[in-house]
Amino acid sequence: MSAxxxxxxxxxxxxxVYPRSFADADGDGVGxxxxxxxxxxxxxxxxxxxVWLTPFQRSPQADHGYDVSDYLDVDPLFGTLGDFDALVGxxxxxxxxxxxxxxxxxxxxxxxxxxxALEAGPGSPERARFHFSPxxxxxxxxxxxxxxxxxxxxxxxxxTEPDGQPGEWYLHLYAPEQPDWNWRHPATGVxxxxxxxxxxxxGADGVRIDVAHGxxxxxxxxxxxxxxxxxxxxRGNVMACDQEEVxxxxxxxxxxxxxxxxxxxxxxxxxLLPHRAARxxxxxxxxxxxxxxxxxxxxxxxxxRTAAAGLLEGAADTGSPVTWVVENHDVVRAPxxxxxxxxxxxxxRAALLAVLALPGSAYVYQGQELGLPEVEVxxxxxxxxxxxxxxxxxxxxxxxxxxxxxxxxxxxxxAGGPGALPWLPVPTRTEADWGALSVDAQExxxxxxxxxxxxxxxxxxxxxxxxxxxxxxxxxxxxxAGGLLQVERAGTLLAINMGDVAVGLPDGELLLSSGxxxxxxxxxxxxxxxxxxxxx
Ligand code: NOJ
Numbered sequence: 001m002s003a004x005x006x007x008x009x010x011x012x013x014x015x016x017v018y019p020r021s022f023a024d025a026d027g028d029g030v031g032x033x034x035x036x037x038x039x040x041x042x043x044x045x046x047x048x049x050x051v052w053l054t055p056f057q058r059s060p061q062a063d064h065g066y067d068v069s070d071y072l073d074v075d076p077l078f079g080t081l082g083d084f085d086a087l088v089g090x091x092x093x094x095x096x097x098x099x100x101x102x103x104x105x106x107x108x109x110x111x112x113x114x115x116x117a118l119e120a121g122p123g124s125p126e127r128a129r130f131h132f133s134p135x136x137x138x139x140x141x142x143x144x145x146x147x148x149x150x151x152x153x154x155x156x157x158x159x160t161e162p163d164g165q166p167g168e169w170y171l172h173l174y175a176p177e178q179p180d181w182n183w184r185h186p187a188t189g190v191x192x193x194x195x196x197x198x199x200x201x202x203g204a205d206g207v208r209i210d211v212a213h214g215x216x217x218x219x220x221x222x223x224x225x226x227x228x229x230x231x232x233x234x235r236g237n238v239m240a241c242d243q244e245e246v247x248x249x250x251x252x253x254x255x256x257x258x259x260x261x262x263x264x265x266x267x268x269x270x271x272l273l274p275h276r277a278a279r280x281x282x283x284x285x286x287x288x289x290x291x292x293x294x295x296x297x298x299x300x301x302x303x304x305r306t307a308a309a310g311l312l313e314g315a316a317d318t319g320s321p322v323t324w325v326v327e328n329h330d331v332v333r334a335p336x337x338x339x340x341x342x343x344x345x346x347x348x349r350a351a352l353l354a355v356l357a358l359p360g361s362a363y364v365y366q367g368q369e370l371g372l373p374e375v376e377v378x379x380x381x382x383x384x385x386x387x388x389x390x391x392x393x394x395x396x397x398x399x400x401x402x403x404x405x406x407x408x409x410x411x412x413x414x415a416g417g418p419g420a421l422p423w424l425p426v427p428t429r430t431e432a433d434w435g436a437l438s439v440d441a442q443e444x445x446x447x448x449x450x451x452x453x454x455x456x457x458x459x460x461x462x463x464x465x466x467x468x469x470x471x472x473x474x475x476x477x478x479x480x481a482g483g484l485l486q487v488e489r490a491g492t493l494l495a496i497n498m499g500d501v502a503v504g505l506p507d508g509e510l511l512l513s514s515g516x517x518x519x520x521x522x523x524x525x526x527x528x529x530x531x532x533x534x535x536x
Pocket of ligand 1: 063066103174210211269329330
């Protein structure tokens, strides 16, 4: 087996598919696996190396798949196991690897083991699989501790016991429909090991592990000294994440992954500060941990410098290359986050070029290659469980993506014809011209974001193939006067103008820029909100 087969992930560009919103082959308004398969050639045409599919396992969809009721099956909404096999087969034919999402911290309240726990009552071995506990207060009317749910409200819900009386409470760090597994119960590890093996056996090239820093909770579930923690992030709850015991799980999973041929890859959603996240990518644990710093950084050269330098330092220390990412299904789309309109789009294009030019691997979220903005989903159509509990909605980044410029209907998302209603409404012409942003509308237009993405990926591939750059390159990050950010690695320089006025283009051969350059006298200049990749 070539070294390449085991280390492809170090420099991979992974395209994230949110199956509900990618392509709907059966016309029911929700995307599905057959739809993904039918559109894999689009992902291959970008030049990506792999696809990460967010959850498609059996699930009542309370958190759109992050509430799993059967880890070993495909939800009928998305198709069948046969559809998964066909997807993997086609992806591999196209040279794309496939990563599957594994959700080990919690399951669905519809999972048969949780249902059995509800029925079995207090003190039963069935309840020991989860975190059930009597409440506090006079008659148990208060939650057992003061932990907040990441989605807002308390992290506990009270159950009605089989005798019809209000009874124990159970822990759910996310929605009430997502009870947390008790990882101190030996059967939990066995169940999730089986799930991991199942998808790897079926041909997945690796897994993305949801809430990888979760799983174990501090023994005794003690109160938080300060329960007023940052919303939508688990990491503030120091009692509910980043416990030492979790590393033993990843050591075991690494042995499982390494036993496959070619070896399989483990990428963790480890939303911790870099020095803690680094501990998850020790040589015998996960291959990579998602880098969240740029997802959170505003459009500001100093903020980017701090974020990028910290991540690069971490990679140098751990030997695990950075997974650069500026968009995913949980955050506001970059063009909107960076200010909206033309300016926001220009910045998002610069950020896209940046993540592809930095050393390591990169994640591109579906629609990012089209420059899609966040959609203002009408309140009555919002579906995110976080919206109901805390007023935060992630729906605007999850709207079905446009394939055709047709003036009505679903812009090619759904095979259901003009009457088919997608699960989230796509914008009408008056809100944002979704059709003008479609794949077909951008195809072949050299100024489009789609063609910029392709050009950047072609260039990246060529520079790697020619040995000009390597995924493990050391890089230095600095900010220059006027908000110019520069990242220098062995053969190339990335420059992003994050300031308000044009600056002279740094020396070197221009390889690609995210937008047109301007002139300053005789020389070329980098306008605001533009990135350039130069050969040195
Ligand atoms: C992280 C996922 O990306 C998010 O969409 C989900 O709601 C939570 N984990 C809970 O599973």
